[in-house]
Amino acid sequence: MDKNKIYLSLSQQSGFEKEYIQKALETNWITSGGPYVDEFEEILENYLKDGSFTTALNSGTSAIHLALILLGVKSGDEVICQSLTFSASANPILYQNAIPVFIDSELETWNICPESLEIAIKDRIKKGKKPKAIITVHLYGSPYKIDEIHAIADRYGIPIIEDSAEALGSSYKGKKCGTFGSFGILSFNGNKIITTSSGGALISSSIDFKEKAIFYANQSKDDAAHYQHSDIGYNYRMSNICAGIGLGQIKILDKNVIARRENHSFYKEIFKELESVKLFEVLNEDYYSNYWLSTILIEPNKEKGIDAENLRIAFENQNIETRPLWKPMHLQPIFEKYPYYGNKIAEDLFEKGLCLPSGSSLTIEDKNRIKEVIESFFN
Ligand SMILES: *Cc1c(COP(=O)(O)O)cnc(C)c1O
Numbered sequence: 001m002d003k004n005k006i007y008l009s010l011s012q013q014s015g016f017e018k019e020y021i022q023k024a025l026e027t028n029w030i031t032s033g034g035p036y037v038d039e040f041e042e043i044l045e046n047y048l049k050d051g052s053f054t055t056a057l058n059s060g061t062s063a064i065h066l067a068l069i070l071l072g073v074k075s076g077d078e079v080i081c082q083s084l085t086f087s088a089s090a091n092p093i094l095y096q097n098a099i100p101v102f103i104d105s106e107l108e109t110w111n112i113c114p115e116s117l118e119i120a121i122k123d124r125i126k127k128g129k130k131p132k133a134i135i136t137v138h139l140y141g142s143p144y145k146i147d148e149i150h151a152i153a154d155r156y157g158i159p160i161i162e163d164s165a166e167a168l169g170s171s172y173k174g175k176k177c178g179t180f181g182s183f184g185i186l187s188f189n190g191n192k193i194i195t196t197s198s199g200g201a202l203i204s205s206s207i208d209f210k211e212k213a214i215f216y217a218n219q220s221k222d223d224a225a226h227y228q229h230s231d232i233g234y235n236y237r238m239s240n241i242c243a244g245i246g247l248g249q250i251k252i253l254d255k256n257v258i259a260r261r262e263n264h265s266f267y268k269e270i271f272k273e274l275e276s277v278k279l280f281e282v283l284n285e286d287y288y289s290n291y292w293l294s295t296i297l298i299e300p301n302k303e304k305g306i307d308a309e310n311l312r313i314a315f316e317n318q319n320i321e322t323r324p325l326w327k328p329m330h331l332q333p334i335f336e337k338y339p340y341y342g343n344k345i346a347e348d349l350f351e352k353g354l355c356l357p358s359g360s361s362l363t364i365e366d367k368n369r370i371k372e373v374i375e376s377f378f379n
Contacts, residue, residue: 006359030240034239057202057237057238061088070216071133079096088165111137113342114149133161134158136149143171143177146173162203183202186200197242200238214237261289274378297352309324311354321357
C-alpha cells in the first residue's frame with residue numbers, strides 16, 4: 001500500500017496473526033471450519049455475552065443471507081431495510097428473490113427512523129403483505145434507537161436482523177450491539193474494526209440456530225455417508241486460516257475501539273469552533289459507539305466554495321482518503337424500483353456528509369496532516 005497515503009480505515013496488526021497462520025499451516029488445518037474457528041466463536045460469544053451463539057462465516061454478507069434463510073424469507077416476501085447503509089445490508093434480500101422496502105433515517109442517530117418504520121409496516125400490511133423481517137444498521141458504529149425500533153417490531157411481531165457489521169465494540173445501555181435482534185451479524189472485512197481478511201459472523205440466541213447456520217454454510221449435507229441434500233446449500237463457513245487471523249486480531253479489539261474513539265475526540269477538538277461543520281456524536285450516554293468512522297456534516301457555502309465534495313478533493317490533493325456517506329439504497333439504480341418510506345433525511349445526510357480518516361493506527365503525523373488540510377480549507 002502507498003506509504004504516504006492516509007487511508008480511510010486501515011487495519012492494525014497485533015503481531016500474533018502470523019503465529020496462528022503458521023500453526024494452521026504446520027498442523028495442516030487449511031480448510032473451512034477447524035479448531036481456530038471454534039476458538040474464535042467461543043471468544044466472540046464470551047465477548048458479546050447475553051447467551052449469544054456465534055457462527056463464524058466467510059463474510060458479513062453471508063451472515064445476513066443465512067439470517068434471512070433461517071427466518072424463512074422466500075420469493076415474493078417483503079423485507080424492510082434501513083436505506084442509509086452499505087449495499088451488503090440489502091443485497092441478500094434479492095438473493096432470496098424477496099422485495100426490499102427501504103426506510104429513511106432520523107437525524108439523531110442517522111439510523112432507521114421509528115416513525116417512517118411504523119408508517120411503512122402499516123402500509124405494507126394494508127397492501128396485503130406483512131414484512132417478514134427488518135434489517136437495522138448501527139451506522140458507522142453508532143447504535144440506532146434500539147428501544148423505539150424494537151418496541152415497534154415487537155408490536156407487529158416482526159423479527160429484527162441487526163446489521164452490526166460496523167459496530168463490534170459498540171453497546172447500548174451496556175449491552176453489546178449484535179445481541180439485540182433475533183439475529184445479529186458482524187463483519188471482519190479488511191476495513192472493519194478487526195479483520196480476518198474476509199469474514200463475518202451470525203449471532204443468534206439458540207444453539208439450534210447455530211447448528212442450522214453451520215448446516216447451511218457447509219452445503220446442507222444431510223446425515224448420510226453419501227452426500228445427500230434436501231436443502232439448498234451454501235459454501236459460507238469461515239476458513240481455519242482466517243479464524244487464526246481473527247484470534248490475533250481480537251487481542252487488539254479493545255485497543256482499536258479506544259484508538260477510534262480517540263480519533264473522534266481529535267476531530268471534536270478541531271471542529272469545535274467551526275460553525276459550518278457538525279461532527280456526528282451519539283445522543284447521550286446510553287449510546288456507546290466504537291466510532292468505527294468519524295463523520296461530519298458540512299453546511300454548504302457556495303460563495304466560499306465550501307461543501308463536502310470540495311473538502312474531499314482538498315484531502316485527496318494531499319493523498320488523504322475520505323469518502324461521502326453511503327449513498328442511500330433507495331437511490332441506487334439496482335434498488336430504486338422498490339418501495340421507500342421517508343422524508344429525504346438520508347438524502348440530505350448523503351449530500352452534506354463526509355467520512356474522515358479513522359484507522360486504528362492513525363499517527364500524530366497523520367493527524368497533523370489532516371488538521372492542516374482542514375484549517376487551510378476553512379480559512
Ligand atoms: C461491511 C458491511 C457489511 C458486509 O460485510 P462483508 O463482511 O464485507 O460481507 C454489511 N453491512 C454493513 C453496514 C457493512 O458496513
